[in-house]
Amino acid sequence: MPDNLLQPKKHYMSWPVIALLDFVTIISFENIFYPFQNQGLSVVISWIFLLFAYVIPYELIVSQLSLTFDNQSGGLASWVRRGSNDTLGYWTSWMYWIQSVPYIVDVSNSVIVSFSWMILGNNTLGQKMSTFEFGMLTFIIILLFILLENLIKNSLEVLSLIGGGAMFIMSVLFVLLAGYALLHGAKIATQPFNFHAFLPHFSLKYFSTTGLLIFAMSGAELAAPYIVQMRDPKHEFPKAMWLLAIMTAFLTIFGTLSLAVFFNANHIPHDFKMNGPYYAFSLLGQELGLGKILMYLFAVVQAIFMMAQLAVLLDASSRVFAGDVADKFMPSWLTKKNKQGRPINSYLMTTGLSLFLLLLTGTLPNINTIYNWLLNINGIVSPYKTCWVFFSFLAIRWRQKDFHSDYIFIRNRTGALLVGGWCLAFTFVCATLGFIPQEAAFGTKAFNHQLLLNFITVFILFGVGLLLPLLRKHELKKQR
Known part of the structure; x- marks a missing residue:
């Protein structure tokens, strides 16, 4: 009997699935709201500039790196390790993993918000739930998803397909229906709506909010560990990256223009970042005579989409961290895998650090402030992680004859x-x-409090990475 008949049939992931899996983790409908609040109509110019000067090069750089190291399980950490040295590879894996923690907490918060709109039908979550209850429920959701990922086979792929596909359809639907409403008498809420309104007003605030745009559009490298599951990576992976760029461009540019139809960019609701997407579909439904039907539909899709994000983040980031790190840096208990091949102790460490973040958020006055602060933290740690993508690209192109x-x-x-x-x-x-x-004026108590929290959070999250090599050193001493 031929040997290949004895081998189990390999399950391949298609390039559209890879693109959707990445789209799930990179950008969603809600990601266009906080840049719109921060920069107004001028964010359209920012999106277009970033698309051509940053996003397309970034995703094609990821294509080259992924296909250069297509047999490595550690993704970004492998790229840096092979392109430079083991120490930088370890720090990349640590920063890659740790930057996902604030986002995991943020996504879990969004799951709660989506269910609150399904149940309450309005923005009164902050009145119904204390910050402590909000934090504990967030923690429970993270724990549940760790358990579900290990119990349900192919849950990651199924959630990505359903969540990513449904969210992109809802985003397209919003843009098309906004255009339909305009053609049938709807007025543009943002005025003046002219060329000058789109021109950026360069200032410290403008540049300090650009990190959030990078956070919203980055993450293509998260698909790298799955390249080994593609049938023809050479041709399929670049296709996935181009599809990803097209979907991202459509959502950011046309989605933002559609927001200007329903919201005055000069007078944005204070809870716009948390509840803006639900306001948008509520207003669209009213304009089309559909009541709250579209809002409830979006709330369901958003819940599925955010759960898909949570599943991908927990899985991919833990795989990167435990996938390819030099032996001298990583305690053996942290890389231990269960029967499903998942680094379960990495999941548990993620949970513990999520709890640390939730304790910090307990010092903030309300749920809306917690939501906004976590977004801002993501606008710091996520771009710092993304720096390693370009570092590894520079490293292999500097010695391109070796790769x-x-x-x-x-x-x-x-x-x-x-x-x-x-x-x-x-x-x-x-x-x-x-x-x-x-979200706070310079010099105020709230500004100083959030600035201090920003420094504490980044220092602790990145600094804990110093402990693991010491623990491994101690472990090796005991084995002698």
């Missing part, structure tokens, strides 16, 4: 180094400016 890839982004070495250097510098500057609190 082979089936896909090359910019064949000219000097041109590739210039583009990679620009992306690295831009990302680092925006991440650093993100420490400036966005």
Whole structure:
């Protein structure tokens, strides 16, 4: 009997599934709301600039890196480790993993908000639930998803397909129905709606909020660990990245223009970042004579989408952390895998650090402030992580004779180094400016409190990475 008949049939992931899986983790309908609140109509110019000067190069850089190291399980950490050294590879894996913790908490918060709109039908969650109850419920959701991922086979792929597909359809539906409403007499809420309204007003606040745009559009490298599950990565992975760029461009540009139809960019509700998507579909439903039907439909899709995000984040980030790190840095108990091949102790450590963040949020006055602060934290730590993508690209292009890839982004070495250097510098500057609190006036007690929380959070999250090599060193001593 031929040997291949004895082998189980391999399950491949198609490139549209990879694109949707990445889309789930990168950007959603709600991600266009906080940039609209921060920058108004001028954010359209920011989105277009970032798309061509940052997002497309970024995703094609990821294509080259993924196909250069297509047999490595650690994703971004493998890229840096193979392109430089073990120490930087470890720090990349740590920062990659730890930057997902605030986002995991943020996504869990969004799951609660979506269910509150399904149940209450309005924005009164903050009146019905204390910050402590909100934090504990967030923690319970994270625990539940860790259990579900280990119990339900292919839950990650199924949730990504349903959640990513449904959210993109809802986003397209919103844009099309907003256009339909305009053609049938609806007035544009943002006035003046002219060329000058789209021009950016460069200031410290403008640049300090750009980190959130990077956070909203970055994360393509999260798909890298799944490249081994593709049938023809050489041709399919770049296709997935281009589809990802097209979906991202559509949502950010046309979604923002549609928001201007229903909201005055000069007078945004204070809870716009948390409840804006539900306001948007409520207003759209009223304009079309459908009542709250569209809002409830979006709340269901948002819940599925956010649960898909949570599933992908918990799985992919833990795989990166435990997937490819030099032995001297990682305690053996942290890389131990269960029967399903998942690094269960990495999941538990994620849960513990999520609890630390939730304790910090307990010092904030209300749920809306918690939601906004977590977004701002993501606008700091996520871009810092993304810096490693461009660092690894610069490393392999500097020594490009030592590395082979089936896909090359910019064949000219000097041109590739210039583009990679620009992306690295831009990302680092925006991440650093993100420490400036966005929701409080300079010099106020709230501003100082949030600034202190920003520094404490980033210092603790990144700093804990110093402990693991020490624990591993102690472990090795005991084994002698």
